[in-house]
Every structure is written in structure tokens, then in C-alpha cells.
Amino acid sequence: MHIIIVGCGKVGRTLAEQLQEEEIDLTLIDTVEKTINDVTEDIDAMGIVGNGASINTLMEAGISTADILIAVTASDELNLLCCLIAQKTGSCQTIARVRNPIYSQEIGFIKEKLGISMIINPEYAAAQEISRLLRFPAAIKIDPFSRGKVELLKFKVLPEFHLDGMSISRITEKFRCDILFCAVENKDALTIPGGDYIIHDGDFVSIIATPQNTALFFKKIGFRTNQVKNALIIGGGTISYYLAKTLIDTRIHVKIIEKDPNRCEFLSDLLPDATIINGDGTDRALLLEEGLETAESFVTLTNFDEENIFLSLFAKKSSNAKVVAKVNRLPYTDVIDDLDLGSVIYPKYITSDSILRYVRAMQNTIGSNVETLYHILDSQAEALEFAVHDHSPVTGVPLSELKLKKNLLICCLTRNGSVRIPRGHDTVEVGDHVIVATTHKGLRNICDILEK
The missing domain is CATH 3.40.50.720 (NAD(P)-binding Rossmann-like Domain)
Known part of the structure; x- marks a missing residue:
């Protein structure tokens, strides 16, 4: 896959760093020569000094054979123009960063009339993430899945919770809440834990559950859950x-x-x-x-x-x-x-996660799509949501019999709108949404969770 990024500021550079891990052919465009030189010193990509809205510059970048053009310059209007010219010059998908609140009510119209595949507003996305945290102050970070039916929530274990020295299986048994511990990080390591993993004060724990079950769990351990006033x-x-x-x-x-x-x-x-x-x-x-x-x-x-x-x-x-x-x-x-x-x-991560999700969905080779993607644990791991559209080696087999990659956990199944924390006897079926947490980067379809 060939991707062209126009604009190598903070967002453009972060995107390039993460996309190079996806085994993608990258071309970077910026008007400032020093910026291009600095980025291409660290990233395996071709750099071009020029205006991304120029047909000549885009032709030099290979727009005629590119799969995606991503415009993330400081100007909304320039980003939209780059995408429009790219569509007229080639046949690629286009993604534009548009931040001005003036356009926020017109995003649907802009996408439809200009034919842009995806519009990203990092500031709006960051504001939505902050608002989720203020509605649930117990959390350090909240990432929604399945259109908000499921949340991946990170919190710090404090002494007043009285969880120190308890195994995960003991915690779930004691509090009887339908949640799943899917990641633990401390100063020594990050872990995708099993039931015998011992929790300690000071650990940063990520759990996944419905918002209702999360709130119930925090209420039982004595953590504040009401939104701020x-x-x-x-x-x-x-x-x-x-x-x-x-x-x-x-x-x-x-x-x-x-x-x-x-x-x-x-x-x-x-x-x-x-x-x-x-x-x-x-x-x-x-x-x-x-x-x-x-x-x-x-x-x-x-x-x-x-x-x-x-x-x-x-x-x-x-x-x-x-x-x-x-x-x-x-x-x-x-x-x-x-x-x-x-x-x-980190607004840059919010933007890059959204674009990576789109890129991986384009790359998939069987009937599943990456619907949601978040970098977690300081970007050392990923949480992904797959939509399963066709039968595959993963479907119809009890989870306990699947040969999953190490450091990978199937966290949640959503079927016909119903959310379930999976057990060993559960199976993945066509039509399911499957949430996975893993330290393995680059998963593109549901079969990637299996050992080869």
C-alpha cells in the first residue's frame, strides 16, 4: 500500500512514525525543506519539498498509483484542496484534518460533495475524550467500543480499594462484576494478565466492560463514579x-x-x-x-x-x-x-489511531474489518475491535481451543447488540464484534489473532 502524507508537523510526523510500522510505502510532502530532512532522517519514507495542492508535486509523489492521501497541514482549506486535487488526479482514498468550529456542522456536507473518505477533527475528538473522563472521574483514560456499549477504562490501584495482593480471579469472584482485566502496567513491566496475576497498589489497570458494570465495580471498591458538577x-x-x-x-x-x-x-x-x-x-x-x-x-x-x-x-x-x-x-x-x-x-494519538483504523480496514484480506483501534499502555499495546463478516478459522471454535498468540486477550463479544465478557466455551460467530487487547502491532483481520 502506498500512502502520501501532506504536512509534516506534529500530527503528520506521528502518523508517519506509526504507519512505517505497518509495512507501508510512505511519501511525505511539506513546504519546508528542513522539516522534510528532519523527518526522513528518522523515518523510512520518501520526502518531497513542495505544495501538496500542486498537481506537479502530487504527480512527483506518485498520486496516480497511491492508495490513500492524508492532508494534515495547519490549514483546513489547504487540506480540503489537497484531497480534491488528489481525487481529480488519481483514484485514491482521501483523508483531511479539519479543525475550525465553523465547519463542524458541515462535515457531512463536505464529505459528500467533495467525495472525501474521512474527515478528522483532533480538537473535537480530544474534547470528547475529556468529557468522558469528567463524566466518570474515576478513570485515567476511557476508550469506547461498539458505539459506546463497551468501554476500556484505565485506573490506578489505590490502598483504599484493598486490592493489594489479590489475584484477578479472586477480585472478580469477590465483587461479582462482569468485567475483564485486560492489561496491567507498573514500573517493571506491562502485562496482558491471566486469572492468577496478582494486583498491587500503584498498578495501572485497564478493564473492559459495559459502562453500567464498570460503574458497579467502582462503587463496590469505593471509587467515586458520579460526573463532576x-x-x-x-x-x-x-x-x-x-x-x-x-x-x-x-x-x-x-x-x-x-x-x-x-x-x-x-x-x-x-x-x-x-x-x-x-x-x-x-x-x-x-x-x-x-x-x-x-x-x-x-x-x-x-x-x-x-x-x-x-x-x-x-x-x-x-x-x-x-x-x-x-x-x-x-x-x-x-x-x-x-x-x-x-x-x-495526546491529541496526536487520537488522530493517528483513527487513521490507522481506516488503513487497516483497507488492508484486510478476509471478511473482517478493524472498526475501532486505540493505542494503550503508552502505545506499547493496542486494543482493537473487529467486525466479523464471513466464516474463518476463528469462527465456530470454542475460545479455549483457539491457538491464540501470546500476550493477546479476547476481551469482549458483542452479538445482536448484546455485550458479553467471553469465557472459554464461547465462540466467535459471523456478525459478532470482537474486542482484542494485545502487545502485537499490525493486526488487520480477525485471523491475525492466531499463531501461525
Whole structure:
């Protein structure tokens, strides 16, 4: 498969890094020569300096034989133009990043009339992820599957849960909740665990279940599950707008602190039900004055990772708020994890996961599609949802008899709208949606879960 990426900023580079692991022929286009040189030093891809909306540049990149063009420049309009010209020049699928809220109500129209295969809005997707966390503050991360019927939820094991030293089978037996422990990570290792795995305080555990069963489990171990009633947001950018709009719709009171007075006026017009404060969100006195100590949630969405991290640490020290921080750069994820910031959102990963899901669905060779894909455990593992359309070596065989790859777990089966945590006697059937967690990268169809 040949993929062309136009725009090698943060998102474009992250995409290129992850797509090169998929054994894909990559061509990268950017107008800045230094950017192309820097990226192609680290990534096995052909680099072209030029305008991705130029027919000559696209022809040089091989648009006539390309399978997908992905436009992720800083300009929405340029991204759409690149896709439109690519369709007229070649016969490839096209994916565009479109971020401006002006277009958010017109995405369906744009896709249909311009014939674009997929439109990605990283800011809107990040806002949706944050809103899920504020509706369920117990979680560090929540990834939805099967259109929200199932959730993969990550949390930290605290001493007050009294789970330390208990095996997973003992925990599920004691609390009698229909959940599945699908991943455990600590400072020593990450594990796709079996029933005899021992949980310890400080472990980060990922479980999968319906939202109702997850809430029941957390209630039984004494973890807060009710959505927050208010949110203090630092930074008034695009994510803040989308987040505030979503939270207001669920009757959560929103207060935004933003430096730029013009941006404050703009937000006041768009969000009449929110409180907009013109001020410096890093000002300790201002934060305390605006109610940080009693806030139920605190979200840092400035354009500076360092500010977001520092403010999150201050909020953890000064309040009992649910803390969420946005981080754009990725080289220091191990350090960030050790800081115990709360929940950390990486918009670039949200975008790349969506596009990878689309790419793998195009690559599949039998009757199954990758419907959902998330990188989990700091991108060291993946959680995937397959839609099974045809019979295969996986279907009709009890799970206990399938020769599954090591470090792979079948987490959930959805059949005719009914969700089931699978046991050994269960089988995968045509029409099922199957959720899998694994450290193996690059699974494209349901048969890839089997040892060869």
C-alpha cells in the first residue's frame, strides 16, 4: 500500500512514525525543506519539498498509483484542496484534518460533495475524550467500543480499594462484576494478565466492560463514579470551545480562563452559558480566587506542555479536583507518567489511531474489518475491535481451543447488540464484534489473532 502524507508537523510526523510500522510505502510532502530532512532522517519514507495542492508535486509523489492521501497541514482549506486535487488526479482514498468550529456542522456536507473518505477533527475528538473522563472521574483514560456499549477504562490501584495482593480471579469472584482485566502496567513491566496475576497498589489497570458494570465495580471498591458538577478550564483554544459546549449540554458549569481579551469576547459570544475570565491561568492567586480549591475538575489546555504539566501538579496539590492535562510532545512520556498528573490527553494519538483504523480496514484480506483501534499502555499495546463478516478459522471454535498468540486477550463479544465478557466455551460467530487487547502491532483481520 502506498500512502502520501501532506504536512509534516506534529500530527503528520506521528502518523508517519506509526504507519512505517505497518509495512507501508510512505511519501511525505511539506513546504519546508528542513522539516522534510528532519523527518526522513528518522523515518523510512520518501520526502518531497513542495505544495501538496500542486498537481506537479502530487504527480512527483506518485498520486496516480497511491492508495490513500492524508492532508494534515495547519490549514483546513489547504487540506480540503489537497484531497480534491488528489481525487481529480488519481483514484485514491482521501483523508483531511479539519479543525475550525465553523465547519463542524458541515462535515457531512463536505464529505459528500467533495467525495472525501474521512474527515478528522483532533480538537473535537480530544474534547470528547475529556468529557468522558469528567463524566466518570474515576478513570485515567476511557476508550469506547461498539458505539459506546463497551468501554476500556484505565485506573490506578489505590490502598483504599484493598486490592493489594489479590489475584484477578479472586477480585472478580469477590465483587461479582462482569468485567475483564485486560492489561496491567507498573514500573517493571506491562502485562496482558491471566486469572492468577496478582494486583498491587500503584498498578495501572485497564478493564473492559459495559459502562453500567464498570460503574458497579467502582462503587463496590469505593471509587467515586458520579460526573463532576463544574469544570475550571485553563486556555481558551479550539479544544476548550468544543469541551465547554459538550459539558454545558450535560449541565456541567464551565469556567474558562484565557489571556487574550479578543479570544475572551469571541468565546463569550459562542458560549453564553459559560463564565469567561480574562486573565493569566498560571497566576496562582487568580486560580485560587476563581475557586480551584473547591473545583471538581481542572483541565489545562494551553499551547505549552510545560504550563499544562505544572498547573496540573499545582491543582493536584491544592484541590481534590479531577485533573486532565493536554500534552502535544511525546518524547518524555515516561517522565510524565511518573508525575501522577491525573489524566493526560495526546491529541496526536487520537488522530493517528483513527487513521490507522481506516488503513487497516483497507488492508484486510478476509471478511473482517478493524472498526475501532486505540493505542494503550503508552502505545506499547493496542486494543482493537473487529467486525466479523464471513466464516474463518476463528469462527465456530470454542475460545479455549483457539491457538491464540501470546500476550493477546479476547476481551469482549458483542452479538445482536448484546455485550458479553467471553469465557472459554464461547465462540466467535459471523456478525459478532470482537474486542482484542494485545502487545502485537499490525493486526488487520480477525485471523491475525492466531499463531501461525
